[in-house]
Amino acid sequence: MSEPVKLLGSFGSPFTHRAEAALRLKGVAYEFIQEDLGNKSELLLRHNPVHKKVPLLLHGDRAVAESLVIVEYVDEAFDGPPLLPSDPLARAAARFWAQFAVDRCSRTLFKALWTPDGEARRGLVAETKENLALMEARLDGRRFFGGDQVGYLDVAASGLAWLPVLEELAGVERSMMGEEEFPALCRWRGEYTSHEAVKACLPSRDQIVAFYAGMKERLVLHARSMQK
Ligand SMILES: N[C@@H](CCC(=O)N[C@@H](CS)C(=O)NCC(=O)O)C(=O)O
Incomplete structure (x- = not known):
């Protein structure tokens, strides 16, 4: 068993x-x-x-x-469809970009979200967009980062999928990942969130709001302390 x-x-x-x-x-x-x-x-x-x-x-x-x-x-x-590619170079690339998505992309984006308007925030938004542009280019016309199937990098970057709810919560008026600037990433977000397996464990808007609402004050203070 x-x-x-x-x-x-x-x-x-x-x-x-x-x-x-x-x-x-x-x-x-x-x-x-x-x-x-x-x-x-x-x-x-x-x-x-x-x-x-x-x-x-x-x-x-x-x-x-x-x-x-x-x-x-x-x-x-476990058995089942592989999440990482079998080719060593492709595996290395998936890990490299996952690290980028987590360490650079998400961190800067998160700071930008909770930093009040001003010069510091403008800098963070510009940096976020540069990072997103690299992720956008990485998709390179593919449905998912690894090709036709959802894989490791999609899962690593999945925080981008609920950015709209976080932006709403943070009171951001103009999305940092708008359709016009990032059409491939926005399309990817739609594909990722409508994938059967992913959908089954995707928190609802209300659950995301509930999770972050209690932390909002702490997140703003944290973002502020990181600028000092
Ligand atoms: N680097 C960790 C981060 C995990 C993390 O920050 N988890 C949060 C929830 S989103 C947590 O457990 N926070 C509780 C705490 O910090 O005390 C990972 O990728 O799993």
Whole structure:
């Protein structure tokens, strides 16, 4: 009998979504355990003592932490359509761009979201758009980043899929990823969010709002402290 798979996560968290999307895409049966981030469970603290964060995957008695590490583990440990390409160079490229999407693209974008209007924000928006332009070019006419199927890089970059809700929440009037400037990325967002496996674990607008609403003040303060 296969060992049980449990995912400790928080619905609305883009990191949790990555792990859950990987499980869905591979067709792995799992139990989702909603974690209260204000009162973390003993299970989470015991198995992720370093970061104490979600997502956390439990496969039998083995624990895997960090969203992209989980995605790679799920890809390797279970049958189902591959998320990473088999060619070593293509794998390296997918990892390179995933790192870019996470470290550069999402971080700058997130700072831009919560930074009040002014010179600092204008700089962050310009940097965000430069990063998005690189992601746009990376799509290069393909349906998904890796080709016709949803793969590792799509999952890594999936935070871009709920940007409109975050922009609404942050009171951003002009989207940083508008259709005119980024047609390929906007089309990709539509393809990603309407994919059957992804759709099944995509938080609703209300769930995203609920997840971030409580943090808004903290996010604004955090963005401000990073400029000092
Ligand atoms: N680098 C981690 C980030 C995970 C993360 O920031 N998780 C947040 C939820 S979105 C969390 O658990 N926050 C709780 C805390 O910081 O105490 C990953 O990719 O999994």
